[in-house]
Amino acid sequence: MEKKELHHYPSAELDLKSVYLGSEALKKAPKLYGVPTGIEGLDELFFVVESKNGTLKKKSLGGIPAYSVFNITGVSDTGKSLLVEQFAVKQASQGEKVAFITVETPANFVASALKLRATAMRLEFENFEDNIILIDAASSTRLRENIPDLLATLAYVIQNYKVRFTVIDSITGLFETKEMLARSIVRRIFNFLKKWYQTALLVSQKRSGHEELTAEAAGGYAIGHIVDGTMVLAKELIDTSYKAKIYKASIGEVIRLFRIDGCRMCGHDTKTHFLEITEEGLIKIGNPIS
Ligand SMILES: Nc1ncnc2c1ncn2[C@@H]1O[C@H](COP(=O)(O)OP(=O)(O)O)[C@@H](O)[C@H]1O
Numbered sequence: 001m002e003k004k005e006l007h008h009y010p011s012a013e014l015d016l017k018s019v020y021l022g023s024e025a026l027k028k029a030p031k032l033y034g035v036p037t038g039i040e041g042l043d044e045l046f047f048v049v050e051s052k053n054g055t056l057k058k059k060s061l062g063g064i065p066a067y068s069v070f071n072i073t074g075v076s077d078t079g080k081s082l083l084v085e086q087f088a089v090k091q092a093s094q095g096e097k098v099a100f101i102t103v104e105t106p107a108n109f110v111a112s113a114l115k116l117r118a119t120a121m122r123l124e125f126e127n128f129e130d131n132i133i134l135i136d137a138a139s140s141t142r143l144r145e146n147i148p149d150l151l152a153t154l155a156y157v158i159q160n161y162k163v164r165f166t167v168i169d170s171i172t173g174l175f176e177t178k179e180m181l182a183r184s185i186v187r188r189i190f191n192f193l194k195k196w197y198q199t200a201l202l203v204s205q206k207r208s209g210h211e212e213l214t215a216e217a218a219g220g221y222a223i224g225h226i227v228d229g230t231m232v233l234a235k236e237l238i239d240t241s242y243k244a245k246i247y248k249a250s251i252g253e254v255i256r257l258f259r260i261d262g263c264r265m266c267g268h269d270t271k272t273h274f275l276e277i278t279e280e281g282l283i284k285i286g287n288p289i290s
Pocket residue numbers: 074075076077078079080081082083116277278279280281282
């Protein structure tokens with residue numbers, strides 16, 4: 001671009017590295033395919049619409065879209081950790097390398113949880129245990145409170161172990177004492193994960209004051225607007241006959257629910273589903289409530 005066209009902004013500097021034609025940007029776009037989650041009933045909920053001989057057809061992706069960054073949110077005890085552990089185990093069992101940043105539970109406890117998940121999934125953890133690389137930000141105040149140090153450590157792990165999948169449980173733990181910074185912290189992590197072509201699940205905690213099935217997490221609406229999609233996990237105490245009727249449950253029972261609250265990378269189911277946590281501690285997505 002010539003200088004004279006710029007005279008309205010004489011002190012500004014152009015950043016032409018950030019300008020792409022549509023076709024140039026598309027060339028850099030990764031192919032859309034599904035990444036199996038290891039969670040029964042979940043992979044079928046994502047789809048693409050393809051054009052065949054002039055008609056549009058819905059085709060299941062068979063997993064979450066590759067290179068997506070998902071927010072997994074819910075109040076405590078809704079199954080968020082189980083869900084991301086199951087995902088990590090599934091990928092590791094397929095020979096993929098997974099970086100698991102643990103922010104709340106020390107790494108050794110997470111490792112035993114991962115082993116339990118594997119056993120419940122009828123998998124031999126010993127066969128792939130080193131495919132999961134744990135980063136213990138729960139025990140390291142420096143990693144937890146210093147995002148550049150955390151991301152530098154993650155970059156090292158990604159490069160050294162050829163990691164393609166990242167789990168953070170939880171990102172809320174990274175801005176516990178500084179909620180005004182939630183947005184900028186999540187944005188930095190999101191941009192980092194995109195740059196390194198990670199498919200990632202970020203757990204975020206909802207405060208119990210938030211409405212159960214909304215995507216709102218601690219830190220306000222910071223997270224949902226930044227990431228590619230959100231899954232909401234909820235539990236509901238059946239305390240009225242109305243609820244007993246709509247959920248086909250009895251008074252005093254607790255039922256669990258699941259919903260995909262948006263995904264900007266592909267089509268997805270929008271219904272609220274029953275969620276089950278089996279006695280072995282496995283998450284399953286059930287039928288939609290109707
Ligand atoms: N190994 C297990 N076996 C059976 N149930 C489990 C097991 N682990 C967790 N649960 C159940 O799943 C619930 C959700 O666990 P978790 O994923 O840790 O929740 P969150 O991360 O959302 O706080 C627990 O409260 C418990 O009832």
